Amino acid sequence: MTQRNTDHRLDEIDRRILHALMDDARNTSSSTLAERAGVSGATIRNRIHRLEDAGIIRGYTTQVDFERAGRKLSNLYLCDVPITEREALAHGARAIPGVINVRTLMTGRRNLHVLAVGETTSDLRRIARQLTDIGIHIEDEDLLEEELFAPYGPFDPDDGSPTPEPNDFISLTGDASVVEVTVESGSPITGHSVEAAVRENILDKDTLLIAIERGGRVFTPHGDTIVKPDDIVTILSREGADVDALTAFRHPPDASSEQ
Template sequence: MPHRDTDHRLDEVDRRILHALMGNARDTSASALGEEAGVSGATIRNRIHKLEDAGIIRGYTTQVDFERAGGRLTNLYLCDVPVTDREAMAHEARAIPGVINVRTLMTGRRNIHVLAVGEDTSDLRRIARRLTDIGIHIEDEDLLEEELHAPYGPFVPDDSAPEPEANDFISLTGNASVVEVAVQPEAPIAGMTLEAAAEQGILDEETLVIAIERGDRELTPHGDTVFQPDDIVTILSRAGDGTDALAVFRASPPGSTTE
């Protein structure tokens, strides 16, 4: 299957979204996920649209127990086709009535896996004949008993660990870094304009605000731009990892003061 070229780089918010959708897309709430990630529900919905546009989220499927849905049989065909014909034959196989999934492998034998559902064994034999008719060689087949799914482990948010200081971090040459951070409601900078934050020293001279993501909009920051809670701010810090700059976007711990 063709893949769309993309330079989309996943940050912590994206990974949380993907993990939640892979676990149970039907019951995933944008507002609840946003609360966990420290951003608004609108930002979560905007991120989902971007992941779809980038071809990272390729669709949403429903898992069906076909045995319970009328006693149907699910069969897996392990097939071999010439590499040059693999993509075309995969599309032809998908068009056969009863075929519900076609998986292609890059190299080697058994480079196409076809999953099909039939009402009985004669129905499955019909599907096998159709596969053979279009030039697909079936090397082996078997009835599928159970298929288990799980979200991709590295995307799981580690809520037992301290909250990361940034949604994303890129180290640049010259002791500089680009960081994404969400503005917390009680943060010192929340409600301030960019100009006021600079004049009052809330933002130091080593920190440059590059962009602001607000719900489904991306803003180009100006002097009169107001930082709002749940904004995702991209900053360029010329002072190493930007830890000091991030503090103004986070809520101050109880009993502490921000100078």
């Protein structure tokens, strides 16, 4: 998939989706994710499409045990190529029959890793010759025994961290801060107008809503603006980005889970 230039910023729902898909994309349904995140299945599907369009989700792959699938051999070639030719040679290696993965490294030696599968050692020697023929220097190689995968830990929304995190944070002079946070379903401010949230002390007088992103559109909220789940809200907190300023936008913790 072609990479795209994007300024897409991940929020908690995006991170939850990515963690789940990295963990087990086959058995992760939109409805299951929606229930965990407290949003609709349509929201999850829209988020996945946005992540794909932004080039953040680049594709879905199947992990195959080639030894069990016909006693095939998996071989890893550790190669050294000139930096100026690295991209072209990587694409050339990927086109060789039997090559299933090519990984490029930024600097240093062995900056190109090529994973290939063959029926016999003769297949692997043929792949090695073809890599050499296109100008790739193989420094070392070995049969791959096992490859383990895991989702990226910081994307895990259930890592036990009790403190809500803002999507983005900018510290201003004095004690003021600009914070961007996603409104969770069931949060204290959900369904309230900005004016009502202040009147009912959901927002204190030192916290101002200065922007809301909703459905890809950014607008300035007014007193009668209703705050909705999945809104990405930018707030100005004169007391700094403390936990109290963010809890208005977060789903209250389950009291039973704290016991």
